[in-house]
Structures are given as structure tokens and as C-alpha cells.
Amino acid sequence: MRNYLFVLMLIALTSCTKNTNYYTLNDFEKVDKIDVHIHINTNRDVFVEQARKDNFRLLNIVVDISNTEEEIVEKYNYRLDTKTRYPEVSEFATSFSMQKWDDPDWLKNTMNWLDKGINEGAVGVKVWKNIGMVFKDKNGVQVMIDDPKFDAIFKMLTKRKITLIGHLGEPKNCWLPLDEMTTNNDKKYFKEYPQYHMYKHPDLPSYEEQIAARDRMLDKNPDLVFMGVHLGSLEWSVDELAKRLDKYPNMSVDMAARIGQLFYQTKEDREKVRQFFIKYQDRLLYGTDLQDFGKMSAIEKQTQMHDYWIRDWEYFVTNNIMTSELLDGEFQGLHLPKEVVDKIYFKNARKWLKMFPNQQEK
Ligand SMILES: [Zn+2]
Numbered sequence: 001m002r003n004y005l006f007v008l009m010l011i012a013l014t015s016c017t018k019n020t021n022y023y024t025l026n027d028f029e030k031v032d033k034i035d036v037h038i039h040i041n042t043n044r045d046v047f048v049e050q051a052r053k054d055n056f057r058l059l060n061i062v063v064d065i066s067n068t069e070e071e072i073v074e075k076y077n078y079r080l081d082t083k084t085r086y087p088e089v090s091e092f093a094t095s096f097s098m099q100k101w102d103d104p105d106w107l108k109n110t111m112n113w114l115d116k117g118i119n120e121g122a123v124g125v126k127v128w129k130n131i132g133m134v135f136k137d138k139n140g141v142q143v144m145i146d147d148p149k150f151d152a153i154f155k156m157l158t159k160r161k162i163t164l165i166g167h168l169g170e171p172k173n174c175w176l177p178l179d180e181m182t183t184n185n186d187k188k189y190f191k192e193y194p195q196y197h198m199y200k201h202p203d204l205p206s207y208e209e210q211i212a213a214r215d216r217m218l219d220k221n222p223d224l225v226f227m228g229v230h231l232g233s234l235e236w237s238v239d240e241l242a243k244r245l246d247k248y249p250n251m252s253v254d255m256a257a258r259i260g261q262l263f264y265q266t267k268e269d270r271e272k273v274r275q276f277f278i279k280y281q282d283r284l285l286y287g288t289d290l291q292d293f294g295k296m297s298a299i300e301k302q303t304q305m306h307d308y309w310i311r312d313w314e315y316f317v318t319n320n321i322m323t324s325e326l327l328d329g330e331f332q333g334l335h336l337p338k339e340v341v342d343k344i345y346f347k348n349a350r351k352w353l354k355m356f357p358n359q360q361e362k
């Protein structure tokens with residue numbers, strides 16, 4: 001009888017430690033989470049409502065997609081509006097337009113614009129792949145991110161401790177033919193947007209040149225806090241990404257729209273990806289690139305958001321065997337310890353982006 005009791009106690013104890021070290025699928029709603037990469041381009045509240053239900057806070061980012069100043073201002077106003085109405089849910093990052101790059105006043109006007117955004121609460125400034133892949137100056141030369149004309153902006157951001165959020169280059173798949181790409185979402189995206197499918201534009205800078213320009217910019221600005229979005233465009237290899245994180249201590253990355261590449265690498269070598277997350281737990285931030293343009297119905301949009309968020313939660317916290325439309329085949333969830341999950345979902349955003357400084361630390 002005594003032995004029997006002892007065994008029972010032991011079982012109770014081990015299941016107890018197990019529960020305290022790891023989250024389960026059911027913990028999804030109760031754990032505080034931040035999605036550091038979303039875009040709300042509408043005044044409706046569909047996105048924020050779902051975020052509240054799923055216990056997410058948001059970083060709502062402006063992007064310079066059309067190159068026009070007008071569009072930047074319009075997008076900025078949506079973000080300021082959302083933050084003003086829901087300060088406990090949504091923070092924002094601003095951006096700037098490349099449209100008047102060749103004007104002698106471009107730098108001065110851009111600095112004034114960014115100053116306004118930072119004073120109104122922007123926690124970051126985003127630069128997009130148009131720098132390096134689309135925008136050419138008046139001489140027809142591709143402007144790269146290490147162009148000296150950007151130096152004053154990056155110095156100002158360093159001084160004011162504002163994070164530069166960089167989507168520079170594209171996934172390596174972008175330089176491959178469609179049938180050689182590793183994930184289904186990349187195949188779909190580059191089929192839809194052939195203008196960004198660099199395999200079709202061999203005249204434009206290569207993948208390696210994009211990464212090298214970004215690295216030269218970081219070399220010039222060692223104290224700049226930099227978040228490389230989309231896994232810093234090194235989504236294809238956690239080993240390559242680890243090298244950059246080692247080299248640039250002020251660099252972090254989000255995983256927005258590249259979770260498929262993580263699934264892919266997990267399918268190939270789960271333990272390697274798991275160890276990467278544990279080793280670099282202070283440098284990785286959860287983000288999705290979910291957006292609301294006000295086009296989908298509210299119910300469709302909210303279902304999409306919830307499905308993405310719960311899928312990724314399952315991947316990080318459980319060891320379930322999973323499948324995803326993002327890639328072919330099965331992969332197993334990473335079953336990361338709680339403290340790692342808390343960092344990638346919450347604490348790292350507080351640390352690297354200074355989000356919600358007035359809210360209680362967990
Ligand atoms: Zn994005």
C-alpha cells in the first residue's frame with residue numbers, strides 16, 4: 001500500500017512539473033501575446049475585436065507600397081486612429097515615401113515627417129523591399145539600403161532609440177522558378193506578383209546583393225536597434241540566421257509570413273529548429289503579416305486571423321504532428337518551454353520595440 005501511494009505521488013508530481021513547464025493548446029486565450037507585424041488599412045474594428053478575443057496586442061505597421069506620399073499619409077492616419085481608440089491593444093510603426101527622393105528637400109522633409117510620427121507614438125520606422133528591388137533614382141540606378149542618403153535617418157533613429165523595421169530583399173525562393181520554391185505560399189505570391197519574382201528579373205540585384213547591402217547598413221550603424229522582418233530574409237536556414245544574430249547583437253527578427261519556412265525546416269530537422277529557438281529565444285518575435293483592407297466580411301477575416309494564430313500556437317507549444325496548406329507533408333510542433341514562448345510572444349516585443357511601456361510587466 002505504501003508503495004502504491006508513493007507511485008501515485010510520483011505521478012502527481014511529474015505531471016505537475018510537466019504542466020508548469022509547458023503550455024497547452026488550451027492556454028492560447030489566457031496567455032498575453034503580441035503580434036508584431038500586422039496591417040490595418042481601414043477604420044472598421046474587426047481586427048481589434050478578434051485580437052481582444054484571442055488575447056493579442058498588435059503592432060500595426062505602415063508600408064511604402066505605392067511610393068506615394070499621399071498613400072503613406074492615408075495609411076499613417078489609419079494607424080494613429082486605431083491607436084488613439086484602442087491604446088491598450090494597438091501600437092504602430094510609421095514609414096516614409098521614396099517618391100521625392102531626388103528632390104533636394106527629400107531628407108529634410110522625411111526627417112520632419114518621421115519626427116511627427118515618433119512624437120505621436122510610433123515605436124518603429126519601417127523600410128520596405130521597394131528599397132533595393134523597385135525604386136530607382138533619376139539616373140535609373142537602384143537605390144539600396146546602404147545609400148549614404150539614409151545615414152542621417154538611421155543616426156536619428158539610433159539617437160532616439162527607435163527601432164528600424166526592415167523588410168529588405170525577399171525570401172530566397174523569389175530567385176527560383178516557381179516549381180523549385182519550398183513553400184506553397186511563396187509559389188502563390190510570386191505567381192500573383194510576377195513584378196516581384198526576381199527569377200524573372202535577372203537584371204535586378206541578386207539575393208546575395210540584397211543581404212549584403214542590409215549587412216553593410218548594419219555595419220555602419222552598430223547601435224541602431226534593427227528588427228529584420230520575415231526572418232531577416234534568411235528564412236531558408238536557421239544556421240544562416242544564427243550567424244547574423246551572432247554578428248549583430250542589436251538585431252532581432254520577426255517570423256511574419258515565413259512560418260511556412262519554419263515548418264519546412266522543422267520537417268527536415270525538427271531538433272535543429274527547436275534548439276535554434278531555445279538558443280536565440282531573446283531575439284525572435286512572433287508576427288504574422290495579417291492585414292485588414294476592409295474587403296473580406298467580418299466573419300471571414302476574424303476566422304482567418306484566429307486560424308492563423310491558433311495554428312502557430314499549436315506549432316510552438318505542442319508536439320502534435322501537424323499539416324499546413326503552406327507546405328506539403330507533415331511536421332511536428334516544437335513544444336517549446338513556457339519561458340521561451342513568453343519571450344517570443346510577448347517579452348521580446350516589450351524589450352526590442354518598447355511596446356506598451358505603461359502596462360504591467362508579466
Ligand atoms: Zn507586412
